[in-house]
C-alpha cells in the first residue's frame with residue numbers, strides 16, 4: 001500500500017518522485033498543468049481533450065503524465081477532469097498565479113481575498129482572485145485563479161475558502 005493510501009493525502013515529495021511537478025524554468029515561461037491523479041483508474045478525458053496532446057497515458061487506467069514542454073496552459077484538461085485533480089501553475093507574471101478547480105459555495109468573486117488550504121484542508125495563506133471561469137458550476141467545476149505573495153503556495157495550496165466562512 002502506498003503511503004498516501006494510508007494517510008489519505010499525497011505529499012509534494014511523492015508528486016516530485018512521480019515527475020508531476022513542473023520545473024521553475026517552465027513555470028516562469030507561463031501557465032502549465034500539474035496533475036495530482038495518482039491512482040490507476042479508468043479515466044482519460046484530460047488526455048482526450050488536450051489540444052497539444054501533452055497528456056500521455058499508456059492506457060485508460062494509466063496515470064496521466066504531462067509533457068510540460070508542450071503544455072500551453074489552456075486549462076481544457078482542468079475543465080473536464082471529474083476528480084478536481086489538475087491545477088495550473090504560473091510564475092511568468094509579477095506575482096505567482098495558481099488556478100484551482102472549485103465546487104463549493106459560496107463562490108468567490110474577482111478581486112476577493114480568499115483563504116488558501118493545503119491538501120489536508122489546513123489554512124496556509126491567502127490569495128487574491130484575479131480570474132474566475134464557470135462560476136455558475138452548471139456543467140463543470142469553477143476555475144479560480146489566485147495571485148499569491150508566497151510562491152510556495154503554488155505547490156502547497158490545493159483548495160480555497162471564501163474569507164468569513166467558518167471551517
Ligand code: SF4
Nearest residue numbers: 050071072074075077
Ligand atoms: S493545460 Fe491545455 S495544453 Fe496543458 S495539458 Fe491541459 S489541456 Fe493540454
Ligand code: SF4
Nearest residue numbers: 037043045046081083
Ligand atoms: S481527467 Fe482527471 S481524474 Fe481523469 S485521468 Fe485525467 S487527471 Fe485523472
